[in-house]
Amino acid sequence: MSALIETQQAVRIIDGEIPTTLVGGIDLVVHPGEFVAITGPSGSGKSSLLYLLGLLDIPTNGEVFVEGKATSKLDENARAQLRLSTLGFVFQFHFLLPEFSALENVKLPMRALGKLNERQMQARAEELLTSLGLADQMTKRPDQMSGGQRQRVAIARALANDPAVILADEPTGNLDTKSSEQVIAILRGLVSQTSKASRAVIIVTHDLELAARTDRRVHVVDGKIASEEQLTPHSG
Amino acid sequence: MNLVLTIALTHVRFRIRQTIVGVFGVAVGVGFSIMMAALMEGSQNDFVTQLVDSLPHISVTDERRDPPPQPATLAYDAAEIHGLSTASIRPGIKNPFATMAAIESWLPGAVAPSVQAKGVVRYASRDTAASLVGVDPRREGAVSKLATQIRQGSIENLYKASNAIILGDQLAKKIGARVGNTVTVVGGNGNSIHCTVVGLYHSGVSQADQTQAYMLLKTGQILAGQTGLVNEIRIKAQDVMASRDLARRIESETGYKSVSWQEAHEDLLSAFELRNIIMYMVVGAILLVASFGTYNIISTITHEKTRDIAILKSLGLRQDTVRRIFVLEGAIIGVIGLFVGWALGYGLTLIMGQVEFKSPFIDANRLPLLYSWRHYIVAGSVALAASLVAGWFPARKAASVQPVDIIRGAS
Numbered sequence: 001m002s003a004l005i006e007t008q009q010a011v012r013i014i015d016g017e018i019p020t021t022l023v024g025g026i027d028l029v030v031h032p033g034e035f036v037a038i039t040g041p042s043g044s045g046k047s048s049l050l051y052l053l054g055l056l057d058i059p060t061n062g063e064v065f066v067e068g069k070a071t072s073k074l075d076e077n078a079r080a081q082l083r084l085s086t087l088g089f090v091f092q093f094h095f096l097l098p099e100f101s102a103l104e105n106v107k108l109p110m111r112a113l114g115k116l117n118e119r120q121m122q123a124r125a126e127e128l129l130t131s132l133g134l135a136d137q138m139t140k141r142p143d144q145m146s147g148g149q150r151q152r153v154a155i156a157r158a159l160a161n162d163p164a165v166i167l168a169d170e171p172t173g174n175l176d177t178k179s180s181e182q183v184i185a186i187l188r189g190l191v192s193q194t195s196k197a198s199r200a201v202i203i204v205t206h207d208l209e210l211a212a213r214t215d216r217r218v219h220v221v222d223g224k225i226a227s228e229e230q231l232t233p234h235s236g
Numbered sequence: 237m238n239l240v241l242t243i244a245l246t247h248v249r250f251r252i253r254q255t256i257v258g259v260f261g262v263a264v265g266v267g268f269s270i271m272m273a274a275l276m277e278g279s280q281n282d283f284v285t286q287l288v289d290s291l292p293h294i295s296v297t298d299e300r301r302d303p304p305p306q307p308a309t310l311a312y313d314a315a316e317i318h319g320l321s322t323a324s325i326r327p328g329i330k331n332p333f334a335t336m337a338a339i340e341s342w343l344p345g346a347v348a349p350s351v352q353a354k355g356v357v358r359y360a361s362r363d364t365a366a367s368l369v370g371v372d373p374r375r376e377g378a379v380s381k382l383a384t385q386i387r388q389g390s391i392e393n394l395y396k397a398s399n400a401i402i403l404g405d406q407l408a409k410k411i412g413a414r415v416g417n418t419v420t421v422v423g424g425n426g427n428s429i430h431c432t433v434v435g436l437y438h439s440g441v442s443q444a445d446q447t448q449a450y451m452l453l454k455t456g457q458i459l460a461g462q463t464g465l466v467n468e469i470r471i472k473a474q475d476v477m478a479s480r481d482l483a484r485r486i487e488s489e490t491g492y493k494s495v496s497w498q499e500a501h502e503d504l505l506s507a508f509e510l511r512n513i514i515m516y517m518v519v520g521a522i523l524l525v526a527s528f529g530t531y532n533i534i535s536t537i538t539h540e541k542t543r544d545i546a547i548l549k550s551l552g553l554r555q556d557t558v559r560r561i562f563v564l565e566g567a568i569i570g571v572i573g574l575f576v577g578w579a580l581g582y583g584l585t586l587i588m589g590q591v592e593f594k595s596p597f598i599d600a601n602r603l604p605l606l607y608s609w610r611h612y613i614v615a616g617s618v619a620l621a622a623s624l625v626a627g628w629f630p631a632r633k634a635a636s637v638q639p640v641d642i643i644r645g646a647s
Contacts, residue, residue: 047644051640051643051644054550056550056639056640056643057640076554076555077554077555077556080549080552080553080554080555081552081554082552083550083551083552084551084552084553085552087552089550089551091643095543095547095643097243097246097544097547097548098544099246099247099249099250100246104242108239108548108551109551109552111239111242112239112548112551112552112553112557113552157551169643
């Protein structure tokens, strides 16, 4: 099975008087249907690796492939288009637009992509929010919702354009236990559903308990992969 | 609704106080610009109209711009001439009626002869200097507004008495003369005749009303001391603005100095041009200041929205899309401000039109205003352009936000 997302000797160094190496040559391959956790101590470079995978940052050296396509030479617009159509992000802080309702926030990526008409976008946003248990929260703005609800809206937004890869940066880092459980269950469900086997989920977390519930754990230390552990057998 | 428009509208709607301040700034700029332009151009037009109406459009006089060349200078490439004295030339336009007929044959408009002379009007031992104008009443009505400006009597009354005279109302008041009185008029060369006042006129131009007196052409010729004299041909052109070109042609055909109303008041018209430049600079400055308000607001929004911009870009919005959002916000403020400003400008102009005042120089007691759609278009366009530029700079900054920097900072 071909990789959904892959890094080849990805290096990210921040220039300065003393250059700082955030990612120091990482090879990582993620296949469809995988639920991967990137773990590591603070400052280990796990979030930086996620930003490279999510095309939010450009590797200083090496390459990032998304669905087999090399991305480091793409211009900003092409990278933006790839993010819009292929990748979905969930951040530690929900990062929803505060003036927009849950429904409008979920419709944003669909509007930006412009493949669906207004009626279809509305139907899909409602379907996503309903499936995440937010049927009664659709018209509420982020400040009218709990932390867990906001994060679920953020997941719905990440899923809006049906991306191949969901990238989540500490998605439960700001949530209570109950909400964390819900979010993990949802993320797990994104790859375990038969119909969604073509999708991969990559999360960055320092929570080892959470990482233990994924398919594979990639432990990063000082910008390099220190260890990799297959937690559940994967068909790929 | 379009995504860019949705986000832009949401931003301006949720920052209603800032938006109102921005809109108010643009509206005040546009409104006052319109009012000022209406006032400035209105007063200018009013003045020019009075000039054009009260005076002939073209005045052909018996002067020449350059002295006639000496035969020697025509015969040789270079000639040195000594001991010349100025030749005494009989004043007046030669063959005036033939000249008038020649002009009338091609010029669209009306032509009338006149005699201009300086003199003194005396009544009850009171003297006052006057400009004496001998006219042909049958033709004069077509080249000046004298016939309609007569308050007592009529221009035809000039035929009803021997040596009839029509005085400016202020001139008459100055010497205490009334219609029916006999005044003594002394010409420049000392000729003195008794004239019957058959009318009073009021042009509204103080200078004219205080000094001018009209009489028959023949009477004017007697006072000028020369029978058959016509020293000015007055012309009213159908196309007022073509006067300068027509004057040039008349001068080239007749050889006599032909002065259009534009040339006669060149200094005044230049002053108006300068005044217009100053006006548009002030208007531009007002709108520029208003655009600083818009810049400030869009700048504040982009600053407050840096995190949202990063999120939008991380979702996949392109740089130009982000830029368009904030330029559009500037445009929204500009457009709303423009419409409010139009209404404000119209209202202010109406109010200015109600202001009453008294001036010793003109009859009007209300400010002359010009309602022109051009003022609205110019003020609106400048305000809109300024708003777009004011939105552009913060928008450019917003578009260059690197999402990873913001997200990393927020995490």
